[in-house]
Amino acid sequence: MMRIMRTTLTLDDDLAALLHKRVRETGATFRDVVNQAIRAGLLPTATEPRYQPRVHSLGIRPDVDITKALQLVGQLEDDEVLRKMELGK
Numbered sequence: 153m154m155r156i157m158r159t160t161l162t163l164d165d166d167l168a169a170l171l172h173k174r175v176r177e178t179g180a181t182f183r184d185v186v187n188q189a190i191r192a193g194l195l196p197t198a199t200e201p202r203y204q205p206r207v208h209s210l211g212i213r214p215d216v217d218i219t220k221a222l223q224l225v226g227q228l229e230d231d232e233v234l235r236k237m238e239l240g241k
Contacts, residue, residue, distance in 0.1 A: 161186075 163171070174185045212218055 171182065171185050171189065174180070174189075175182050178185065180188075216224065218224075
């Protein structure tokens with residue numbers, strides 16, 4: 153048996169309008185419509201596909217340790233500054 157908890161909610165005007173529209177469309181009670189909407193938003197659905205991000209190759213050479221990326225960037229910047237100084241720029 154489900155326990156019923158009585159509570160007070162403050163709804164935004166746009167949400168209240170949507171809920172009242174659903175009440176008119178379905179003939180269900182306001183309480184039932186609110187409970188269905190909350191369940192739909194909180195419970196996972198079996199048909200909902202799991203998000204799979206697209207994977208892209210970064211083109212990083214195997215000899216580059218990316219765990220020290222900031223150190224590598226600093227080294228590359230230093231090398232570029234030295235190169236420009238040698239060229240007189």
